[in-house]
Amino acid sequence: MPVDRLLPSDDARDLIALTRDVADKVLDPIVDEYERDEKYPEGVMAQLGAAGLLSLPQPEEWGGGGQPYEVYLQVLEEIAARWAAIGVAVSVHSLSSHPLLAYGTEEQKQRWLPGMLAGDQIGAYSLSEPQAGSDAAALNCKATRDGDSYVLNGSKAWITHGGKADFYTLFARSGEGSKGISCFLVPADLDGLSFGKPEEKMGLHAVPTTSAFYDNARLPADRLIGTEGQGLSIAFSALDSGRLGIAAVAVGIAQAALDEAVRYANERTTFGRKIVDHQGLGFLLADMAAAVVSARATYLDAARRRDLGLPYSSQASVAKLIATDAAMKVTTDAVQVFGGVGYTRDFRVERFMREAKITQIFEGTNQIQRLVISRGLGS
Numbered sequence: 001m002p003v004d005r006l007l008p009s010d011d012a013r014d015l016i017a018l019t020r021d022v023a024d025k026v027l028d029p030i031v032d033e034y035e036r037d038e039k040y041p042e043g044v045m046a047q048l049g050a051a052g053l054l055s056l057p058q059p060e061e062w063g064g065g066g067q068p069y070e071v072y073l074q075v076l077e078e079i080a081a082r083w084a085a086i087g088v089a090v091s092v093h094s095l096s097s098h099p100l101l102a103y104g105t106e107e108q109k110q111r112w113l114p115g116m117l118a119g120d121q122i123g124a125y126s127l128s129e130p131q132a133g134s135d136a137a138a139l140n141c142k143a144t145r146d147g148d149s150y151v152l153n154g155s156k157a158w159i160t161h162g163g164k165a166d167f168y169t170l171f172a173r174s175g176e177g178s179k180g181i182s183c184f185l186v187p188a189d190l191d192g193l194s195f196g197k198p199e200e201k202m203g204l205h206a207v208p209t210t211s212a213f214y215d216n217a218r219l220p221a222d223r224l225i226g227t228e229g230q231g232l233s234i235a236f237s238a239l240d241s242g243r244l245g246i247a248a249v250a251v252g253i254a255q256a257a258l259d260e261a262v263r264y265a266n267e268r269t270t271f272g273r274k275i276v277d278h279q280g281l282g283f284l285l286a287d288m289a290a291a292v293v294s295a296r297a298t299y300l301d302a303a304r305r306r307d308l309g310l311p312y313s314s315q316a317s318v319a320k321l322i323a324t325d326a327a328m329k330v331t332t333d334a335v336q337v338f339g340g341v342g343y344t345r346d347f348r349v350e351r352f353m354r355e356a357k358i359t360q361i362f363e364g365t366n367q368i369q370r371l372v373i374s375r376g377l378g379s
């Protein structure tokens with residue numbers, strides 16, 4: 001059963017219908033094969049871009065869809081329910097274009113934003129380094145000003161879409177301390193930039209995650225976004241929006257797991273009745289449904305605050321924490337509903353469980369979300 005959504009407009013209802021149609025035709029037929037074989041689905045992001053699904057929340061003047069965040073996130077949830085790795089890639093693309101949109105000059109936006117929002121230029125977000133994940137301010141990759149260029153040296157880690165994206169929103173050190181970090185827009189074909197081999201991950205197999213290496217890579221200085229030293233605050237402001245994307249992805253995974261579990265519980269019989277009719281299992285499904293609905297409510301609450309121009313950083317962290325923990329619990333319980341076959345690769349629920357795990361880790365682990373929430377309590 002498709003989720004019965006409360007949507008604010010006819011436009012939003014049309015978008016959800018369009019997304020389900022694209023998901024049915026483009027994502028669903030190939031997801032199992034590509035995840036199993038760890039193959040990158042060339043052209044899928046371009047198809048989403050052509051359908052207008054890569055730029056929903058951005059302003060129409062730059063080619064975006066001009067949709068409220070609460071609508072964009074529900075579209076993202078629908079995509080992630082069919083294919084979590086693609087949902088993450090869509091969310092990261094939006095995260096990567098946020099700095100240019102929010103901090104770029106008019107001239108920079110005119111040059112690069114329309115291509116990004118049309119999906120011709122797919123983005124990746126490059127903040128983490130091997131020794132700097134939660135502690136982003138510990139990053140070391142250097143950006144040294146030299147005439148009209150910055151010379152980049154060092155390595156970055158854990159880049160979603162690494163080696164496949166067309167541009168990298170890079171955070172590199174141009175000075176000392178947390179105010180010595182700057183944000184740059186790096187084209188994928190920059191001389192001196194290379195990528196590591198894809199990490200061998202637990203899930204999200206179809207979209208690579210790689211390191212990147214900068215070896216005296218010379219970047220024109222007009223690719224600095226915002227001012228020198230503003231990088232960390234740009235990174236964190238992008239992550240407030242990005243965390244809402246991850247919350248929506250997590251709810252999509254959880255919803256898909258719930259749907260599979262409900263279907264199976266109505267087919268499988270034990271002791272002469274469907275397993276859904278054993279109260280112990282029916283209550284497990286009820287708890288799963290309640291977790292999905294309440295997780296969705298937390299991201300919608302934060303998104304509505306964002307849409308109204310209100311502060312939403314704490315609420316975004318609450319949404320990320322609640323939704324991703326719910327996804328982990330619901331997907332684990334979905335495997336339980338399937339019994340022994342749930343532990344095999346014959347059914348999607350084992351993949352959902354592997355995919356849910358990463359949502360508790362990236363874009364700020366759930367320990368870091370608690371830090372953000374607790375710091376916001378006193379203010």
Ligand SMILES: Cc1cc2nc3c(=O)[nH]c(=O)nc-3n(C[C@H](O)[C@H](O)[C@H](O)COP(=O)(O)OP(=O)(O)OC[C@H]3O[C@@H](n4cnc5c(N)ncnc54)[C@H](O)[C@@H]3O)c2cc1C
Nearest residue numbers: 125126127128133134158159160209361362363364365367
């Ligand atoms: C599949 C995947 C995709 C990713 N994609 C991207 C991407 O596109 N771009 C990008 O920049 N990064 C990306 N990352 C990196 C990701 O954001 C980091 O892995 C994450 O922020 C955690 O950092 P870390 O791995 O260094 O763990 P650490 O920071 O070393 O943390 C280890 C443990 O210590 C805990 N911890 C750390 N500090 C504290 C504290 N102060 N209080 C309490 N607990 C703490 C953490 O919660 C965690 O449990 C990705 C990672 C993965 C695995």
